[in-house]
Amino acid sequence: MSERIYIDCYAMVGKRGQKDVETPYETEALLEEMEWCGIHGALIAHWVAKEYDPMYGNRKLLHELKKSPRLYGAWAIMPSHTGEMPPPKDLIKEMADNGIRAAKMYPRAHHYFFNEDACGELLSELENHEMLLLVEGGLMYGPDVLEPSNQVLLSELEAILTRHPNLPALLQGSRWESTRYLHALMTKHKNLHLEFSANQPNRALEVYAGWFGSQRLLLGTGALDKSPGAAKAFVDYCALSEEDKQNIAGCNLARLLKLDWLPQSYNEKESDDSILNLAKAGKPLTNILVIDAHAHIAHDDAAGVGFMHQPFSDAKNMLDRAKLMGIGAMCVSSWLGIWTDYEDGNEIVRAAMRRYPNFYHGYATLQPQYVKNWEADLRKVHELYKMQGLKPYYPRTGIPYNDKLWAPWFDYGNRMNAYALLHPSPNFAAELNAIAPKYPNLSLIIAHCGGSFDTARQGVEAALKFPHVFLEITFTSVTYRVIEFMVKHVGAERVLFGTDQPMRDPLPQFGWMAYSHCTFEEKKKMFGLNMKRIIERVKKF
Numbered sequence: 001m002s003e004r005i006y007i008d009c010y011a012m013v014g015k016r017g018q019k020d021v022e023t024p025y026e027t028e029a030l031l032e033e034m035e036w037c038g039i040h041g042a043l044i045a046h047w048v049a050k051e052y053d054p055m056y057g058n059r060k061l062l063h064e065l066k067k068s069p070r071l072y073g074a075w076a077i078m079p080s081h082t083g084e085m086p087p088p089k090d091l092i093k094e095m096a097d098n099g100i101r102a103a104k105m106y107p108r109a110h111h112y113f114f115n116e117d118a119c120g121e122l123l124s125e126l127e128n129h130e131m132l133l134l135v136e137g138g139l140m141y142g143p144d145v146l147e148p149s150n151q152v153l154l155s156e157l158e159a160i161l162t163r164h165p166n167l168p169a170l171l172q173g174s175r176w177e178s179t180r181y182l183h184a185l186m187t188k189h190k191n192l193h194l195e196f197s198a199n200q201p202n203r204a205l206e207v208y209a210g211w212f213g214s215q216r217l218l219l220g221t222g223a224l225d226k227s228p229g230a231a232k233a234f235v236d237y238c239a240l241s242e243e244d245k246q247n248i249a250g251c252n253l254a255r256l257l258k259l260d261w262l263p264q265s266y267n268e269k270e271s272d273d274s275i276l277n278l279a280k281a282g283k284p285l286t287n288i289l290v291i292d293a294h295a296h297i298a299h300d301d302a303a304g305v306g307f308m309h310q311p312f313s314d315a316k317n318m319l320d321r322a323k324l325m326g327i328g329a330m331c332v333s334s335w336l337g338i339w340t341d342y343e344d345g346n347e348i349v350r351a352a353m354r355r356y357p358n359f360y361h362g363y364a365t366l367q368p369q370y371v372k373n374w375e376a377d378l379r380k381v382h383e384l385y386k387m388q389g390l391k392p393y394y395p396r397t398g399i400p401y402n403d404k405l406w407a408p409w410f411d412y413g414n415r416m417n418a419y420a421l422l423h424p425s426p427n428f429a430a431e432l433n434a435i436a437p438k439y440p441n442l443s444l445i446i447a448h449c450g451g452s453f454d455t456a457r458q459g460v461e462a463a464l465k466f467p468h469v470f471l472e473i474t475f476t477s478v479t480y481r482v483i484e485f486m487v488k489h490v491g492a493e494r495v496l497f498g499t500d501q502p503m504r505d506p507l508p509q510f511g512w513m514a515y516s517h518c519t520f521e522e523k524k525k526m527f528g529l530n531m532k533r534i535i536e537r538v539k540k541f
């Protein structure tokens with residue numbers, strides 16, 4: 001078997017408007033991180049071509065491409081009718097002359113119709129040359145709601161692919177909400193390919209490979225917003241064959257770009273961080289304790305819950321997945337309990353705890369809008385069922401954490417030195433300021449602090465104020481360098497590894513931390529030792 005070559009199909013370089021001051025953006029930073037992770041090549045596009053003027057940005061991209069033979073370029077293009085772009089034939093020739101192997105279209109951001117009338121001639125020209133077309137889209141919520149990137153609608157893409165069956169297309173930036181739509185699209189259009197930087201449903205690579213084979217799935221990182229190590233671990237740790245992994249890692253993109261040379265391997269040297277070495281080898285962390293501080297669970301044989309396709313989300317399947325990474329324990333709340341029905345939900349968690357003792361630690365769920373007898377419910381979940389965690393959940397109860405409806409539970413949790421996992425609410429800082437001083441013995445774990453540098457800053461502020469506040473990382477955004485940022489400001493003792501599995505596949509979340517630029521000792525604390533201490537201080541009944 002030949003060496004696995006990794007080529008990232010989704011990285012952006014250069015300046016743009018909105019960017020956090022902490023987010024790296026230079027090509028040199030991308031190249032350094034590629035070497036850190038062992039990613040051999042990358043297909044890059046320039047932010048200026050997206051946000052300012054395509055051809056101006058495309059020329060800047062040519063300059064960036066000169067910095068390394070590991071880089072391949074995608075030009076931003078659009079129809080030529082308004083005289084801003086060369087006519088399709090001339091454009092394709094210019095691209096070929098400059099070694100550009102892929103085209104990217106941003107119809108919404110650039111304000112033109114993504115349909116046959118506006119784009120047909122251009123798309124036919126791409127199709128004739130079998131040049132790869134990149135588009136960003138696949139959010140359930142459509143354009144303009146979640147992201148200002150003005151995504152292509154899947155319905156538009158579907159019409160275009162129908163008219164251009166030989167045009168190789170790659171959908172970037174899709175998310176897990178779109179699984180059922182994407183299944184239909186990919187079933188119908190054999191020319192559609194998918195990358196997974198923002199699309200991280202449970203076992204996504206195995207599921208999509210099972211549906212469509214591995215030839216249409218690609219490694220995409222979303223660098224430098226996202227951690228490239230997260231995307232790499234997604235491929236390395238998944239349960240597919242070596243051949244499938246090679247396809248996804250680089251072979252498929254090499255084929256689509258018609259590469260006549262592959263990027264060279266690195267002169268790998270062993271790091272003194274054994275976690276990083278194991279991650280690069282795709283092996284479980286058997287040398288340290290790993291506890292997932294933020295996970296969920298669904299009923300046996302569940303395949304889709306809470307509006308979404310969500311397979312392999314029961315106790316047995318999650319345990320199997322955990323073994324791939326060496327996760328030795330998992331703190332779970334039931335999806336049902338936070339979502340719809342807390343009583344049934346607690347039964348699911350209890351069953352998992354009894355079946356796999358010491359592996360599953362339960363977060364109890366209580367919905368104040370349904371609780372009739374607090375004392376009876378509290379005794380049941382915490383004394384009888386032995387759940388040591390609390391999972392109050394604002395997004396599905398709409399009840400702020402400082403509302404008196406939660407108070408009996410927090411009081412009880414405070415008396416037992418329990419831990420509570422808090423998903424931030426819109427007014428979270430004020431709510432936390434109100435409850436944290438009242439319950440000094442309740443470990444308060446803020447969920448999703450790694451979502452962005454802004455959420456990390458809010459977490460840092462709270463952690464500096466209250467010694468019993470901890471910052472849990474999980475989010476699909478796998479924000480590049482944000483774990484390092486939190487460690488720098490509050491210390492590794494206050495940061496916790498969590499995945500949100502089985503909603504999110506745990507592999508990218510794992511890779512995000514394993515590939516972070518923290519020391520071995522820091523990673524050891526975040527991966528397990530901190531949560532172990534939090535669990536051990538809970539009073540036993």
Ligand SMILES: [Zn+2]
Pocket residue numbers: 294295296500
């Ligand atoms: Zn969660």
